[in-house]
Amino acid sequence: xxxxxxxxxxxxxxxxxxxxxxxxxxxxxxxxxxxxxxxxxxxxxxxxxxxxxxxxxxxxxxxxxxxxxxxxxxxxxxxxxxxxxxxxxxxxxxxxxxxxxxxxxxxxxxxxxxxxxxxxxxxxxxxxxxxxxxxxxxxxxxxxxxxxxxxxxxxxxxxxxxxxxxxxxxxxxxxxxxxxxxxxxxxxxxxxxxxxxxxxxxxxxxxxxxxxxxxxxxxxxxxxxxxxxxxxxxxxxxxxxxxxxxxxxxxxxxxxxxxxxxxxxxxxxxxxxxxxxxxxxxxxxxx
Amino acid sequence: xxxxxxxxxxxxxxxxxxxxxxxxxxxxxxxxxxxxxxxxxxxxxxxxxxxxxxxxxxxxxxxxxxxxxxxxxxxxxxxxxxxxxxxxxxxxxxxxxxxxxxxxxxxxxxxxxxxxxxxxxxxxxxxxxxxxxxxxxxxxxxxxxxxxxxxxxxxxxxxxxxxxxxxxxxxxxxxxxxxxxxxxxxxxxxxxxxxxxxxxxxxxxxxxxxxxxxxxxxxxxxxxxxxxxxxxxxxxxxxxxxxxxxxxxxxxxxxxxxxxxxxxxxxxxxxxxxxxxxxxxxxxxxxxxxxxxxxxxxxxxxxxxxxxxxxxxxxxxxxxxxxxxxxxxxxxxxxxxxxxxxxxxxxxxxxxxxxxxxxxxxxxxxxxxxxxxxxxxxxxxxxxxxxxxxxxxxxxxxxxxxxxxxxxxxxxxxxxxxxxxxxxxxxxxxxxx
Numbered sequence: 001x002x003x004x005x006x007x008x009x010x011x012x013x014x015x016x017x018x019x020x021x022x023x024x025x026x027x028x029x030x031x032x033x034x035x036x037x038x039x040x041x042x043x044x045x046x047x048x049x050x051x052x053x054x055x056x057x058x059x060x061x062x063x064x065x066x067x068x069x070x071x072x073x074x075x076x077x078x079x080x081x082x083x084x085x086x087x088x089x090x091x092x093x094x095x096x097x098x099x100x101x102x103x104x105x106x107x108x109x110x111x112x113x114x115x116x117x118x119x120x121x122x123x124x125x126x127x128x129x130x131x132x133x134x135x136x137x138x139x140x141x142x143x144x145x146x147x148x149x150x151x152x153x154x155x156x157x158x159x160x161x162x163x164x165x166x167x168x169x170x171x172x173x174x175x176x177x178x179x180x181x182x183x184x185x186x187x188x189x190x191x192x193x194x195x196x197x198x199x200x201x202x203x204x205x206x207x208x209x210x211x212x213x214x215x216x217x218x219x220x221x222x223x224x225x226x227x228x229x230x231x232x233x234x235x236x237x238x239x240x241x242x243x244x245x246x247x248x249x250x251x252x253x254x255x256x257x258x259x260x261x262x263x264x265x266x267x268x269x270x271x272x273x274x275x276x277x278x279x280x281x282x283x284x285x286x287x
Numbered sequence: 288x289x290x291x292x293x294x295x296x297x298x299x300x301x302x303x304x305x306x307x308x309x310x311x312x313x314x315x316x317x318x319x320x321x322x323x324x325x326x327x328x329x330x331x332x333x334x335x336x337x338x339x340x341x342x343x344x345x346x347x348x349x350x351x352x353x354x355x356x357x358x359x360x361x362x363x364x365x366x367x368x369x370x371x372x373x374x375x376x377x378x379x380x381x382x383x384x385x386x387x388x389x390x391x392x393x394x395x396x397x398x399x400x401x402x403x404x405x406x407x408x409x410x411x412x413x414x415x416x417x418x419x420x421x422x423x424x425x426x427x428x429x430x431x432x433x434x435x436x437x438x439x440x441x442x443x444x445x446x447x448x449x450x451x452x453x454x455x456x457x458x459x460x461x462x463x464x465x466x467x468x469x470x471x472x473x474x475x476x477x478x479x480x481x482x483x484x485x486x487x488x489x490x491x492x493x494x495x496x497x498x499x500x501x502x503x504x505x506x507x508x509x510x511x512x513x514x515x516x517x518x519x520x521x522x523x524x525x526x527x528x529x530x531x532x533x534x535x536x537x538x539x540x541x542x543x544x545x546x547x548x549x550x551x552x553x554x555x556x557x558x559x560x561x562x563x564x565x566x567x568x569x570x571x572x573x574x575x576x577x578x579x580x581x582x583x584x585x586x587x588x589x590x591x592x593x594x595x596x597x598x599x600x601x602x603x604x605x606x607x608x609x610x611x612x613x614x615x616x617x618x619x620x621x622x623x624x625x626x627x628x629x630x631x632x633x634x635x636x637x638x639x640x641x642x643x644x645x646x647x648x649x650x651x652x653x654x655x656x657x658x659x660x661x662x663x664x665x666x667x668x669x670x671x672x673x674x675x676x677x678x679x680x681x682x683x684x685x686x687x688x689x690x691x692x693x694x695x696x697x698x699x700x701x702x703x704x705x706x707x708x709x710x711x712x713x714x715x716x717x718x719x720x
Contacts, residue, residue: 046378046379046400058712062712062716064715064716064719064720067719067720068719127562128566131566131568132566132567132568133566133567151496154568155551155552155568233555236552237499237550237551237552237553237554238502238552238553238554238555238718239545239550239552239553239718241718241719245718245719246715246719249715249718250715252371252372252375253371253504253711254374254375254378254379255711
């Protein structure tokens with residue numbers, strides 16, 4: 001008995017080892033390196049091993065850091081909110097209003113069409129659309145809704161959030177749709193038989209049961225937005241900054257230790273955020 | 288482009304064309320080896336040589352690589368990056384390149400790493416014809432040397448393996464100058480509708496939401512300084528080497544302007560600046576000469592406006608990796624000599640840049656092109672860019688005029704300062720503000 005279980009243990013460990021090795025090599029090791037380098041020093045063109053807190057000290061003393069982290073959270077929360085509304089609505093429509101499976105699959109695939117081109121192309125294509133002389137402004141002006149072109153359409157925080165929502169809404173649709181499809185339809189019928197209104201069914205049955213999907217989608221959106229730098233750079237015309245841009249600027253100027261320190265803080269922030277989110281829903285249990 | 292090349296006679300082509308034919312027909316290698324003075328083995332192996340060059344987009348052009356293959360027989364691999372990435376690679380990945388096409392201020396930053404080797408000027412055939420700016424710093428004997436990292440001040444070291452710059456023509460060059468220009472603000476005259484004559488206009492509230500500046504700290508700070516000085520807000524000891532207080536004041540003025548919505552966007556790459564200007568998002572901004580040309584070739588009016596305070600100038604050159612030796616090093620010298628021989632110079636000058644050895648470039652330009660681009664004369668016929676698009680109609684005159692007039696009015700050179708680290712941090716704050 002005892003012997004058999006150790007053999008099983010061994011097989012289990014062996015089966016898990018490829019994943020373990022991959023994670024250790026490509027996740028744990030790089031993160032350890034980043035943490036180590038964040039204590040190093042930098043000269044104009046080189047970095048040297050050291051153990052100093054200068055990078056962190058500068059980070060925490062600079063008002064820019066706080067402003068930029070605040071901005072990052074702001075982008076995250078607004079994007080998350082709109083992605084949730086859009087994602088939930090689309091998933092709800094697909095799961096409960098479209099009754100044939102064929103149509104559900106067809107419409108779902110339709111949602112993925114934008115993913116056939118790259119992230120950056122989808123983002124940049126907004127620029128001529130939103131510009132001062134772009135299609136949006138010209139249409140609005142010819143319709144007589146506005147007299148002067150709207151300046152805030154492009155190179156603004158509005159443009160950044162718009163691009164984020166466009167890029168990441170699908171990450172919300174997919175997991176929510178997935179959990180919705182697994183809701184037992186007889187529950188909905190039972191609710192209606194018991195006299196619940198549509199809204200009551202939504203709040204008492206559908207939302208509680210799709211919580212894990214919402215949470216998985218939220219984690220996707222939050223991590224993607226908090227780690228982004230290129231969308232913010234292009235859509236704000238380099239005028240806004242989030243933490244990702246701070247890091248990319250540092251990297252571009254060869255200040256790796258400083259970039260590493262910012263990355264470590266960002267990593268901790270994201271982990272705490274996700275930790276808080278997971279307090280609301282126990283994904284493991286619900287799945 | 289091709290027309291003007293084929294009609295010109297290259298006085299120095301004989302040796303190279305011989306080399307080329309040698310490479311093609313290995314049978315006559317012995318004979319030609321005697322004629323060219325190169326060892327036979329060199330001529331035979333030249334075709335196998337591949338040199339890896341990287342640099343900013345301005346001069347890393349595929350046309351140049353194609354022409355090298357045609358004229359010299361060896362392969363030149365080009366990688367174009369932005370200024371920051373160029374500096375980064377030159378400083379941290381010395382094995383990833385053979386030839387670095389960098390700016391002089393980047394050279395000041397990168398040279399101490401020892402990743403580049405000094406070049407023997409006695410092997411540079413046209414060395415004596417290189418303009419004075421790159422040798423003693425003076426365009427003409429009367430010229431005053433501008434502020435900033437003037438090319439000649441980081442152009443020479445004391446000998447092979449030298450680590451510190453010397454202020455005389457020591458015979459060992461850090462970079463062989465290839466390309467340079469005098470930069471100023473680009474404007475859309477049709478959308479501004481009045482004369483612009485000072486750098487201070489960049490922050491004029493009249494252009495609120497329609498101005499732009501480039502987001503490359505080491506260059507952007509100089510444009511900022513030109514503006515602040517023109518406004519009379521800051522007086523600089525040396526714009527190319529500011530004190531902390533000067534940096535604070537300069538960035539402070541621009542941060543305030545940014546918060547007031549003066550800027551539409553900042554740009555980092557050449558294409559972005561072209562798009563901003565062509566789309567009318569921006570009517571006044573820091574710009575580079577070929578970007579103006581690119582906007583014009585779309586049929587959109589755009590002027591590289593000369594300003595009374597003078598130009599902010601920059602210069603680039605090619606440096607050799609310290610890993611280069613033997614056959615590759617010989618090929619690199621051959622490439623440098625070819626570079627200064629005129630074809631590339633003509634190619635670059637037709638985009639609005641200047642060549643380090645203008646007199647050889649003249650051989651590869653038509654008389655009208657030379658008159659327009661270099662002498663500041665009115666164009667007799669249409670002026671086309673190297674891609675063949677018409678950019679100026681007959682009768683047009685180059686913005687800023689002749690070579691001496693433009694390069695003679697340089698107020699400062701792109702620079703890297705003693706307080707660079709501090710400046711970079713402040714720049715980051717400006718972008719994040």
